[in-house]
Amino acid sequence: MNPAQLKLLAAAAVALFFIALGLGGSAGYWLTARHYRPVVAEAQKQANQAGEALAGCKITAGSLEGQVGEQNLTIQSLVAEAQNREASAKAAGARARQDAEVDYQAANRIQRERTGGDPAATAAAVIDQELGL
Numbered sequence: 001m002n003p004a005q006l007k008l009l010a011a012a013a014v015a016l017f018f019i020a021l022g023l024g025g026s027a028g029y030w031l032t033a034r035h036y037r038p039v040v041a042e043a044q045k046q047a048n049q050a051g052e053a054l055a056g057c058k059i060t061a062g063s064l065e066g067q068v069g070e071q072n073l074t075i076q077s078l079v080a081e082a083q084n085r086e087a088s089a090k091a092a093g094a095r096a097r098q099d100a101e102v103d104y105q106a107a108n109r110i111q112r113e114r115t116g117g118d119p120a121a122t123a124a125a126v127i128d129q130e131l132g133l
Helices: 003-115 119-131
Strands: none
Touching: 003 119
C-alpha cells in the first residue's frame, strides 16, 4: 500500500468512526427519549395538578383570612356591647340604690317612730310581730 492509499484508508476509518458515533448517539437519544417521555409526561401532569391544588389552597386561604377578619370585627363589637351593657347595669344599680336609700331611710324612720326610736327594740318588735308573739 502506498502512502496515498493509507491516507485514504485512515480518512475512511475516521469517517466511519464518526458515522458510527453519530448513529450510536442517535440510537441512544431515541432509546432515552422513548424511556423518559412517559416519565416526564407523568411528572408534568403531577406538577400541573399540584399547581392547581396550590391555587385552590391560596384562594381558600384568602377566603378564610377574610372570614377571620370579619369574625374578629364581630367579636370586638360584641365585647364593646357587653362592656356598654355592664356599664349601664352598674349605673342603673347605683341609681336604684340611691333611689331606694331615700325610701329605706323613710321606712326606718317610720319604724322608729312607732316603736320608740330604739333600733334594737324596733328589731325585736318586728321579729315578735313576724313570729306572732
